[in-house]
Amino acid sequence: MPAPRTGRRAARARRPGAAWLGWLFALPAVLMYATFVLRPLLLTVQYSLYDWNGIGASTWVGLDNYRRLLTDPELSATILHAFELILFFSLIPVLLGLFVAATIRGIAESRLATVARTVLFLPQIIPLVAAGIMWSWLLSSTGLANELLSAVGLDSLTRAWLGDFGTALPAVGIIGAWVLVGLCTLLLLAGMSKIDPALYEAARLDGAGPVREFRSITLPSLRQEIGVCVTVTVIAALASFDIVYIATQGGPGNATMVPGLEIYYLAFSEREVGMASALAVALVVLVLVCVLPIQRLTRESR
């Protein structure tokens, strides 16, 4: 059957029946999707081929913007920073989430489990902007982090964590980890609750300890949940913007400049809409390249 087109043509499709009626129902959603997702996406691709300040006349430059992306060390550094953030946004939350979820499951009966779950999930309901502001206070030179260090005699370690070239990016990463660990814990807990308890019982009868239980039953059963966690957090790391914007604005001296923030600066401060679009397209491709293999890897088991 010929593919019905969107819009009014669908109504004129020759074949009567459910097909066009279905499209009619989908029409509002399709229109919204096309207007607010597909069109901007395609326009971004188009803009990336121009040299344009957002207002005046534009000049066709072909792939020049992409060429600059590969040769400008300042731009490629932002992508490296994004990969460094994956360590904090993905690895730490997933590992910590697994550990915490397993622990909470172990004490599932007690009140403590509910409290722990709630406390860990709290960062998720706090807007990222608020989290960023809160953490920038905690990590400031007179903040709680430094006061704690001083209290235990580690004065030599105190510093303005977000203003120090060596620690700014990890400090931003820690904020992200704090936000995402609750999400991962909750997802993994949900996954654990659907594992058949009989499996654990059987394993215990066979003499398996908690570590063996975790490795042989919990981990394999959580394959899909872990896949979701890693996917969501990797995207959060690569496309990070809010936390960095609030905590450091890319500083000090570009030490925490990430692609999302660079796109924003290019478009609205340097008014290089073409270059900003090119970086945005590259970021989309980068996210897909990173996320698709993860999806494949975690789905194959079936």
Add this chain to the structure above:
Amino acid sequence: MAHGPTRRPRIVALTLAALVATAACSAPGGDAGNDGADASAAPVTDATCGTAPVTLKGYFETGFPLPKNLSDEFTKQFPNVTWDIREDQFAVITQNAPRVLSDDPPDLMRLPQVSELVKDGLLKNLDGYASAFGWDKWPASQLEQMRVSGTGERGDGPLYAMGLNFSMTGIFYNKKLAAQVGMTQPPATLAELDTVLQKAKDAGLVPINQFNGGATGGLAFPLQNLMAAYGDPAAINQWIYQKSGATIDTPANLRAAEHLQKWLKAGYFAPDINSQDYAAMMSRFIGGKNLFIFDGDWESGNLDKQMAGNVGFFLMPPAQAGGKRAAMSAPLTYGISTKAKNADCAAFFLNWVATNQQARDIAVKVGGSHPMGPADAYMPAVAGNTVTASTLAAGATIGTDNGAMDFIANATGAIYAKGWTPQLQKMAAGQQTPDGLLKSVQKDYQSQVKD
């Protein structure tokens, strides 16, 4: 669902093709004002607000009560004029300026750096009003920064913006702490300032708090002051105005950057300078935590209130005794969109701000800075022992020494966020040399001016 997946790619492909066709058929852009059409301003004979009801559309900066106070007073005097005011932070105004001026044109708008807006034909040429109201007879230095030539250089050419007042920058000090380190009067030379800084350091004080965190490299304040102490402020203005061939990488500026590095290495700034924002700097200074800040007279009113009697101001001392003084001094720029509906009334308001007695009172009392206007215009009386009086007096010194400079952060729209700030933060962390700083900023500048 069974036959779904085979069909889906075709539908997607068709939709995409249709969208590409509609999106890609024309190049983006071209919705600027009217490029060049307004190049010469029509002569204005009678610009007033009339007597019929007018609503002026304003786009002001959040956190600064001056424009709101002025607009209220204006309505009191001209009841037919009402206001429709939108406010944003300056950073937001900077980012929105081109789009707002073109899509939602205000009659009166707080402006960021103007040269790019002029290039896009978004700002009204005010020369007609200037001759009608006699602005061209004011001291020329007041309007110089808002003139843009046909080639995009600032400093001369048609007038594209107007100030509500003009600011003065320098060094504020805590009088109590100054007495503690034996500073009885403001230093007369750079060497004397160095001595005071060292004494403050030796006394266990933080000599200077300066914001330099995030996207705001406040070390540009002392740096430019040092540049003017070592070199010629006019040469710095040439660079800021984008005059062809101008460079920031000069021997005098190198000595200034080296001097700043010396201060950094000597520990004259707070160690957490790279995470200190403007608000943190102000709250520490007001809280008596340090001796100096480099800042502008927009804080004069605030400081007179919060540190009454305990705050002083002096201009950056010259390198040689008796040398001329210089300071960053810029009008608080407001402009009129090319597409503004009530341009005449907006221009009348701008003239009123500079010439009306109540308006000049407000400009000083609320804004803390010197009003625009003729040199012999009415000046409100200010109590002698206030810092507001000191900053106003400093304005006169700068006038006689011809030492007014625009701010090096205003050379292009992006030079502050992408040039000065990261490089100064690197220098503060010991990761950039004075020479590397100037070369790197010059490189960014050249690529931005070219666009």
